[in-house]
Amino acid sequence: MTELSLRAARPEDLDALCALEQRCFSSDRLSRRRLRHWIAASNRELLIALRDGVALGYGLVLLHRGTRLARLYSLAVAPEARGLGLGKQLLTTLEAATTRRGRLYMRLEVAEDNQQAIGLYQSLGYQRFGTWNDYYEDHQNALRMQKRIRYVPENLQANRVPWYQQTTPFTCGPAAAMMAMASLRPTQELSRGEELDLWREATTIYMTAGHGGCHPVGLALAAQRRGFKAQALINRQGPLFLDGVRSSEKKALIELVHERFIASAQDNGVTVRYQDVSQDDLARWIARGAMILVLISTWRLDRKKAPHWVAITAIDEECLYINDPDPGDDQSALDCQSMPIARSDFDRMSLFGRDRLRTAVVIENARAD
Incomplete structure (x- = not known):
C-alpha cells in the first residue's frame, strides 16, 4: 500500500472535497460553492x-489580510483513515506552511463535546482561551483554542479588553472607545x-462617502466627559480628512467642526499634542x-483605504495586538480580538x-498622573 501524500488542493479536487465534507460532517458543512471559492482563493492554505x-482528508487555513493571525477553518479525516495520525500530519x-507565510498564531474552534479533536489540538500545543456559545447549527458550544506557531517573546504588557462589534458602518471610533473605556x-x-x-x-460631519467618521479630539473629549483622562496625538496641525471631500461647503463645515473641537479641548483640559506617534x-x-485608540487605513485589511479606529490591547517585540470592531466577510468575532499586527x-x-495622517487617542483612568 502506498503512503499518504499531502499536496495543495487543485480545481480538479472539488468533487473529492465535497464528498469528504459529506462523509465527515453532519452539520455546518462547507457548500460546493464555498469549497470552489477556497480552492481559488489566495488568502488560504x-x-x-x-x-x-483516493482523498482521505483535507485541511483549510484562512490567512486574514493585514494580520499575522491564521485560522484553522476546517479539518476533515475520512472514517476509514482515523487512527492513522492523518489529522496530526x-x-x-x-x-509549517502558514508560518512560512508570516503568520504568528493559529486559532480554531472545536465542539466542546468532540474530545478526540480536542485531545489532538492539546497534544500539539493548542490552549483554550474561551467559549463561543451556540456556535454550531445544532446549537452546540465551541471551545476557542489558540497556538503560537512562530515564536515571539511574551507580551510586554496586556490589557483585558472586552470586544464590541460596531453596529453601523461609521461607528468604529465609538466602538473602539467603548472597548477601551470598559477595559x-x-x-x-x-x-x-x-x-x-x-x-x-x-x-466630523462628513467623510469621503456616507456618514462622518470620528475626530481624534472629539473621541478624547467624549472620554473626558465620561470621567476619564484623555489626550489626542496628531502628527500635523490643521483640519483633518479634508482631502477626501470635494465640496467646498463640506470642507468649510469640517474646518469649523475641527476648530470647535480644538477650542473645546482647551476649555476642558484635554491635551492635544502635535507630534508623531511612535x-x-x-x-x-x-x-x-493606558488604553490607546489608533486610526488605521483598512487598505491592508480589505483594500478599501477607509479610515478605521481600533483599540490596541498589547504590544511586544514583534507585534501590536488590536481589537477590531468590524469583522470582515470571512472573519468572525473570534478573529477580531487581540489580532496580531507585525510592527513593520x-x-x-x-x-x-x-497627508499621511497618523493619530491616536490615549485614555487613562482620571487618577493617572
Missing part, C-alpha cells in the same frame, strides 16, 4: 491527503445607544495601564490618506 488517488503541515472601567456601558451617543459627540510611545502608555506592517497601516 488548503491541503488534501491522498492514497492511491495535516495540521502540522498546515502550521479601564468594567461598568462602562457597551450598547448601541452609547455607541451612537459617542458618534454624535465626536463626528511605537515606543505606545509601549510606554500601555505599560502604565503597523507602521504603514497607521498612516492614512495623501
